[in-house]
Amino acid sequence: MEHNCVICGKPAEATICKACARDWARRLVWLLKAGMPALQQIAYKQATTRERSPRHGNTAYAAPPVNETAQALFNAVEVHLQLMGGRLGIKPLGYDRYERARTLMQWADLIRLLMRRMRDLARLEDASGLYADTLRLAERVDAATSHSAEKRLIGVCPDCLNGRDEQGEPVRTPIYAARDARYAICPACGAWLDLRRTRLEYLRSAGLMHITRTQSDAARWIRANTGVNVSGNDLKNWRARGKMPGTRHIEGPYWAWNVLELLACAQAKDERDHDDA
Secondary structure (H helix, E strand, O other): OOEEOOOOOOEEOOOOOHHHHHHHHHHHHHHHHHHHHHHHHHHOOOOOOOOOOOOOOOOOOOOOOOOHHHHHHHHHHHHHHHHHHHHOOOOOEEEOOOOOEEEOOOHHHHHHHHHOOHHHHHHOOOHHHHHHHHHHHHHHHHHHOOOHHHOEEEEEOHHHHOOEOOOOOEOOOEEEEOOOOOEEEOOOOOOEEEHHHHHHHHHHHHHHOEEEEEHHHHHHHHHHHHOOOOOHHHHHHHHHOOOOOOOEEEEOOEEEEEHHHHHHHHHHHHHHHHHHO
16 A cells, blocks of 8 residues: 655555665765764774873873764764665564663664664664664764865765756756775765765766856866866966866966866866875
8 A cells, every 4th residue: 555655755565665765875875885884993993102201201191992973973873774674574682771672783683684674674663763873973973084274175966956946947056075085975865875976976076167257266166176286387287288178368466277277287286185195
């Protein structure tokens, strides 16, 4: 018997529809491959050099063995996963102090098992609440494992791009991530994103776009949108070396810059600077 999904309102055969179940699965995959491993590294930190010892000038103090905030979040995610496993009767099974069934499996093996039973999860009466808890915890893990000051523009969310706003225009949700991040969660739709693929799609889609700027303003635009330290002289050199064939002079100091060329050159410079560091 079909009814409406309790999350998005679309027709569904279970408590939640297949699209929401797939999104739920993407969150679990992100936690398995990126979120929880990164959070675990932060929680179980190693010794670091602190202030100098009053007895031995260069002796390193051992840092506290555990980051308590990260450890608490790590435990909260694992308990949430174990409660979901308990709702499915996954053994070995125990009960918490509230008499809720809770599997005793550890998070990594448990996520893999939950992935194989997404259909059963979607049929649970409280599937929407469990989904919301997974979303909330995944966002907290993402925030705990990345530094907002280090984030740069990667592109736009391809899932949001398939939708339309009130004016009928494609929804362009910017995706920001740290330099070395491989995955991210869209803040608007919650999609789990492979950042390398998102970046390439963004560069391809930007190929038909131009911005009219002076040389210095174009460099400022790159710095603001990518975080790459590009100067006006860099743009001048790239043009002289034939790296920007799609860029045209308008009049005076103004140029029509091909966005694809700007971003590609900036990305190449960023990679060179990163290799030299």
